[in-house]
Structure formats: C-alpha cells, structure tokens
Amino acid sequence: MNTHMSLASEGNSTVGITQAAINVFLASQQDNGLISGLGYWQVANGYTAIALHDLWSHTLSYSGILDDLIGKVEVNTTNCINDMNDDSMWWAICVLEAFDLTGGPSHLAVAEAIWEHVNHYVIPTGKYVINGTDMGGGVIWSSKPNETQVNAVTTGLYAELSARLAYQQTNETDREKFLASAINSFSWILHCRFDQGQYIVLDHIDLGTGQSYDWTFTYNTGQALAASIAIYNTLKSRDLDLIQSATTEAYLALACDMASHAMTRGGWVDVNGTLTEPGAYPGTGPDKKPAWQNDDAIGFKAILLRSLAKLYRILCRDDSHPEMQTQLASFIETQFRSLQQRDTNGKGQYGPWWDGPMDLPTSHSQLAALDVMAAIHAV
DSSP states (O other): OOTTOOOSOTTOOHHHHHHHHHHHHHTTBOTTSOBTTOOHHHHHHHHHHHHHHHHHHTOOTTHHHHHHHHHHHHHHSGGGOOSBHHHHHHHHHHHHHHHHHHOOHHHHHHHHHHHHHHGGGBOOTTSOEETTEEOTTOBBSBSSTTOOEEEHHHHHHHHHHHHHHHHHOSSHHHHHHHHHHHHHHHHHHHHHTEETTTTEEOOEEETTTOOEEOOOOHHHHHHHHHHHHHHHHHHHTSOOOHHHHHHHHHHHHHHHHHHHHHHHOTTTBOTTSOBOOTTTSOSSSTTOOOGGGOOGGGGHHHHHHHHHHHHHHHHHHTTOOHHHHHHHHHHHHHHHHHHHHHSBOSSSOBOSOTTSOOOOOOHHHHHHHHHHHHHTTTO
16 A cells, blocks of 8 residues: 555554454345345455455455355355356356465366356357347356347456456466457457447347447446456466567556546546446436435446456556556545545445445445455555
C-alpha cells in the first residue's frame, strides 16, 4: 500500500477494518455453506473476494473457513455445477483463487470439472450467424433446453477460466487446448459485444431472434478485463518470438484501455471519483431504489473493481504502464476511503451506495463491499 496515504481511521489498522467487513459477511453463513440472503453465484463472489483479501494482505486468516464452506457447497452441488453456466464459472473462479491461496489440489480439480461441463456450451464456428457475424466462441448462458441467450459475462468467465487453467498445465498439448479456448471466446467478445468507441462490453445476443441487448453493466467490462489479463499472463509465461510478444502485449494494452475508460466513465463514476453505477442500482433520482430492495445489481461494480486490482498487480509485477499503475492505485484508494467516510455505520457494515448516503446494510451491499476490502490490499 502507498505509505503516503493514511487510509485507516486513527486507531484502526486497514486489515482490522477489512476483516471486520468479512466477519459481518460470514456471520450469515448457513449449514449448507451458502450465505443467507444471497443467490448462489453471489456467494461465490463473496468467497472469491475473501480469498483475494487473504492473498493480497499476505494473511491466511480465512483460508480454513473458505475450505470448509466451499466443501459444504460441493457436498450439496457436485463440483459446484448448476444449470446456469455463469453461476458455475463464478464458482470456478472462486476455487481458483482458493487454489492460489492454499494450493489445495481439490480446488483445481473442481475448476477443471466446471470447465469440462461448460465447454459443451461453447458455440462452434458456423453454427449461428447473426447479422453476418459468426457466433463461434460465444458461450450459451445456461444448460437449460432451448436456451437462446449468449452473453458477455458467461463468455468472459469462460475465457478467464480457460486461460488460468492453461497457466496451470504442465502438458503442452493441454496448455494449448485451454489457451486456444480462451482466445477463441475472448475473440467473440471483441467481435460481437465490444464497443470500440467507449471501450466497454455490452450484454448479450439472443440466438433465436438475433436481437442484441446493449446493456452497459460494469461487470461485463470487468469480466472481459479479467479475461484479457489472464490471457496476457499465460502467454507471458512462455518463451515468445517477436510477433507472439507483440500479440501478448496487445492483450495488456487492451486491458489498460478498458480500465482507463471504466474509471472515467460518467455513467459509472460520479464527480467524487466513486464507482456508483447508478443505472444498475440508483440511489437518487426518479428511479431511486430503497436499500431494502437489495438485489444482485448492487454487486456488479464490485466485479469491475476486482479486475482493476488484478490489473494493478500484473502491471506492478511486470514494471509496465507506470501511469496506469498510479491511476489504478488512486482509484482503488478512493473507493476504500469513500466507503469509510460515507457508506458505513462504523460497525463493519456497508450500504449499497459507495458514495453514500449510508442506509441500512444488506446482504448484497455487504457482499459488494468485500471486493473493496480485498482491493485496498492489492495497492
């Protein structure tokens, strides 16, 4: 963390503040390993943030608890796989972070099992052509019969998962298989869902009607960012010739461009520099939602912030893009400070609106705050 900035209130260490938020979240754990008040995929995101918190703060405070909770989920849902491909892959990312934290081989095995399941729902080249564009590489939203939605977040999850599994392979053939899958699906995002003017990723296409749904939720861009970083990281780990090296750097440059636009996008970030995404869960204006309404959209912005923290760490490791490092660190610190000043009751509980006003804490608002609690330890 930057030593010139005092982010904790006097008498409280930063890790004390962040662990207090985690403890509040975990107080709602259930016997089945899930968290009361949250849907299946959001619990995975909460555990992902906790694992990253331990990784980035260089502690193992929650590793045992996470292993226990994830194990309980696996007892009730084999390999964490349900009929929603994005749900299953949020759990795959979760267990990969747990694997990075503890090295437990069972976590890697679950991630690979989820990949094998979802791989059946990757669209083959030539099967669907919508408005002249081949849908090959896109990932079908669910395993339900007659599913017609192919969306950016599911495809972005598959691309990140594939690239990260490629990184773990010792067998070159397996490594190339996973990496090719990652690049193929990431290419679908770029061809079908990427707004090149705004550097944001749009939502989904319906294969039945051919209609595009151009919603601008932060987590679509955030997950594409994570996929781009993961592909870069896997490519970077190999011996590369000049052409391959240029391609590799292009993935990192794209991630930086996406991040730069995301951190300055008026529809997502307010005048205080706080990530608010009012279009997903407005706290003011004619469409204002009450805090108690408490839905998944509160947590979309947290996934974007998580990816920004991942990018920051990669840039620092590779001593690359120094101006972007500074911008990312400042942005992450701004989110943490805003939560401490305007969005907490001081008891480790947080509300839905990161720039305030503080209202009642909810299961979703507490979940979303956990990515801020992890990210502050990344800088």
